[in-house]
Amino acid sequence: MIATPRRRAVVLGGAAILLLAAMLVSILVGPAGLTPRGVLLDIVDRLPLVDVESGLSTRQQAILWNIRMPRVVLGVLVGAMLAVAGAAYQGVFRNPLADPYLLGVSSGAGLGATLAIVVGGAAGFAGVPVAAFAGGLLAVGATYALGRSVGGVRSEVVIILAGVAVAAFANAIQTFFMQLHDDTLRQVYSWMLGRLSTDGWTDVRVVLPYVVVTVAIIALHRRTLDVMAVGDVEAASLGINPARVRLFLVCVATLGTAAVVSASGLIGFVGIVVPHAVRLLVGPGHRMLLPLSLMVGATFLVLSDVVARTVMSPSELPIGVVTAAIGAPFFLFVLRRSRGA
Incomplete structure (x- = not known):
């Protein structure tokens, strides 16, 4: 839908500005008394060969750099990874309802985290990220093993059904x-x-390393994803091995997903709603779909975190509740609109 380079630049630039604005809002919201001018000057002051006075107290600087900034950056990484992984899953399976949790990574990660908590007790919570990461990868491995055992590893339908079975078991x-x-x-x-x-x-x-490597690999396969959208037979006629590409991209996307899930827990709807909504706006071409999904996913999760921190202040609402409350109605609206179109 967005054909000219100028329009692509405008859309991507606008998405980048919205993301930066969302990050600034997330940093400022809270009782610490941070100001936009103070935050921006303190960030500039950290640059090499720059020395400016931000006006922030030592306490405010500690809150900014040890609490607010890491949380915002983590939100950007998690939202971006889930959205890009969702776009990759939807591309290789040619299914707009696919998401990063499709093949059981969420159930496997949840099982791993649960085992770490119940076995280790209070001390076991420190091992939750490692257990969740391992559980997610093992679940996807079990999904492909099950698909191969019934002789349908080449069919995306069989793989999805195997994922449903593994998720139910986990x-x-x-x-x-x-x-x-x-x-x-x-x-x-x-x-x-x-x-x-x-x-x-x-x-x-x-x-960070998992997200950077995963996003880079998926971006390098953007043209392959476009070819696979026409079907396995057509892709094979163009020299692409659909089963091999599907397995590789699913493994890559799952690795990145498992990494962010191990740090953030299970946050739903980002990987399914964001790529689907972006596809309706800019079309199915992954040249625009992937970078725009990355920025919109990051923006969506950062703003959801702002809502989670403020709606029941001083208590904090789980961010998964916020993304579900926003994502579910929006997803139904998108489905209704796409059906009417």
């Missing part, structure tokens, strides 16, 4: 352990509903 085991250890239900549900609370920059440093 959810059953998770529920069993939650019933055995009902004293840990609050911790388990706190992780499952998603959160962006961080311990400084640790989560950002862990997640």
Whole structure:
């Protein structure tokens, strides 16, 4: 739909401005008394060969750089990764309803996190990210193994059905352990509903390499995704091995998804709503779809976090509740509109 380079630049530039504005709003919202001028000057003051007075107190600077900024950057990484992974899943499966959790990564991550919490108790919460990451990857591996066992690994339909079966099995085991250890239900549900609370920059440093590598690989395959949209037979006639490309991109997208989920918990609707909505605005071409999904997904999650922090202040609402409350009605609206079109 957006054909000319000038229009593409305008749309991408506008999305980038909205993302920066959302990040600034998220940094400012709260009782710390931060001001836009003080924040911007303090950021500039951190640049090499620049020395300006921001006017922020030592306490405000600590809040800005040790609490607000890591949380906002983590929100950007998680939202961007889920949206790009969703676009990749929807592309390789030719299904606008596909999302990063399609093949059981959420259920596997949830099971891994639950086991870490119930086995380790309060001390086990520190091992939740590692357990969730491993659980998500194992679930997707089990999905492909199950698909291969029935001889349908080349069919995206069989893979999706295998993912449903693996997810159901993982959810059953998770529920069993939650019933055995009902004293840990609050911790388990706190992780499952998603959160962006961080311990400084640790989560950002862990997640950043996975997000950068995953997004770069998917972006390099944007033309392949366009070709696969026409069907496996047509793609094969053009020299592409659909089964191999699908497996590779699913593994890459799952790796990035598992990494961000291990840090943020299960945050739904970003990976399904954002790419689908962007596709309706700019068309199916992945040259625009991927970068725009990245920025819109990051903006959506950052603003959702602002709502989660303020709607029940001083308490904090799980961000997964906010994304579901916003994403579900919006998704129904998009479906209704696309059906009418």
